[in-house]
Amino acid sequence: MLDNIVYIENLLQRAQHGMNAVFRFCNKFLMQKQVLAYMFDIHLIWDIIGSCNFNCDYCLSHSNDTSEKPYPINAVKANEVLDASGKTYDINLVGGEPTLLPNFIEFCQQTDGSFFNYVDKDHKFTDQNKETNLDDANGRAIWALGYLISLNGLLPVEIIAQAKIIIEKSLKRFHTVHSTRAMAFAIKGIYYYYSTVKSSENFYLLKTFADRLVQMYKHESNEKWEWYEAYLTYANSVLPEAMLYAWLLTDKPVYKDIAISSLNFLLAQIFNENGIEVISNKHWLQKGETAGHFGEQPIDVAYTIMTLNKFRYIFMEEEYKKKMEIAFNWFLGNNRLHHIVYNPCTGGCYDGLEEKHVNLNQGAESTISYLMARLTMEKYHSE
Numbered sequence: 001m002l003d004n005i006v007y008i009e010n011l012l013q014r015a016q017h018g019m020n021a022v023f024r025f026c027n028k029f030l031m032q033k034q035v036l037a038y039m040f041d042i043h044l045i046w047d048i049i050g051s052c053n054f055n056c057d058y059c060l061s062h063s064n065d066t067s068e069k070p071y072p073i074n075a076v077k078a079n080e081v082l083d084a085s086g087k088t089y090d091i092n093l094v095g096g097e098p099t100l101l102p103n104f105i106e107f108c109q110q111t112d113g114s115f116f117n118y119v120d121k122d123h124k125f126t127d128q129n130k131e132t133n134l135d136d137a138n139g140r141a142i143w144a145l146g147y148l149i150s151l152n153g154l155l156p157v158e159i160i161a162q163a164k165i166i167i168e169k170s171l172k173r174f175h176t177v178h179s180t181r182a183m184a185f186a187i188k189g190i191y192y193y194y195s196t197v198k199s200s201e202n203f204y205l206l207k208t209f210a211d212r213l214v215q216m217y218k219h220e221s222n223e224k225w226e227w228y229e230a231y232l233t234y235a236n237s238v239l240p241e242a243m244l245y246a247w248l249l250t251d252k253p254v255y256k257d258i259a260i261s262s263l264n265f266l267l268a269q270i271f272n273e274n275g276i277e278v279i280s281n282k283h284w285l286q287k288g289e290t291a292g293h294f295g296e297q298p299i300d301v302a303y304t305i306m307t308l309n310k311f312r313y314i315f316m317e318e319e320y321k322k323k324m325e326i327a328f329n330w331f332l333g334n335n336r337l338h339h340i341v342y343n344p345c346t347g348g349c350y351d352g353l354e355e356k357h358v359n360l361n362q363g364a365e366s367t368i369s370y371l372m373a374r375l376t377m378e379k380y381h382s383e
Helices: 002-032 075-085 104-108 135-150 157-171 180-194 200-220 238-250 253-270 298-315 318-329 364-382
Strands: 042-047 089-094
Touching: 104 135, 104 157, 135 157, 135 180, 157 180, 157 200, 180 200, 180 238, 200 238, 200 253, 238 253, 238 298, 253 298, 298 318, 298 364, 318 364
Parallel strands: 042 089
Antiparallel strands: none
């Protein structure tokens, strides 16, 4: 037990030493935004992995080494050490670089080509995979694989070859999926995949999904509701974006028309005097009702930025550019609560805006969402 406590103390000393560099990185930003830091004796970043294949300035590891194993820290013992110090701590948990497990997506793929989505710390699939509809997760997997394959020539051939095997196995059974967003995610993935690997079967599959979305749109839309469903929920912008990709690949005019009209309808619902307020995850917007508030999530803001960027690139309209900037500034404090959502001290992103406060949890989904938004903006500014 003593050895473990000494080990934890060494980790804490290492973290406190490294925090000097972190605060040099974020103090200027905090002062510029006039944001007061939380008043604790020690601000501690707890690296839960301890190894990484990157070397980010804001991270304390700087190991650039994937050979290390996760630290065997007992949380109870760590808490005892902290309590015994008599000081107050602001603790941020970071770490968990996903590419330390390069075969993870292949591991999640089942014999029928589908993907499980829930894995515990022991690399065992949980019961949630049987209790939850996994269509959206499978659609996102196809999107990710298709985009990766489109980077052929930039990534190692072994990775591209592996991704092709995985996506082909998945697409063979995906025609049975009718989930709105799953089909939209898949359209994006097939579009990128088709840019590298031409296939009449995949072209037909993309067109099948796009035609289904057209029928959904025609069934639900009217003069006041130009949408595919009788409600707006999450990841809404991916639907008009998918229709845009379908038009780019097939040149079918109806896809373009619906893409533009549905995007304009969505933008009218989520942009207001506060900037951007995406649909609340606590109260979906039902057809004929008033939008709920609070529960704004980073993933929806990021998806909106990516959609706007694609429409901007294709149609070169100034309004899309303006809304991209407005949406990205949501992360930096230009939002309903006037509070930063991106955390420059950890490189993470808070989980969203509640009624009167920021959700201080910094989940992987939120951080990845911020990074996707930031990379999109940086690519736009570099053009």
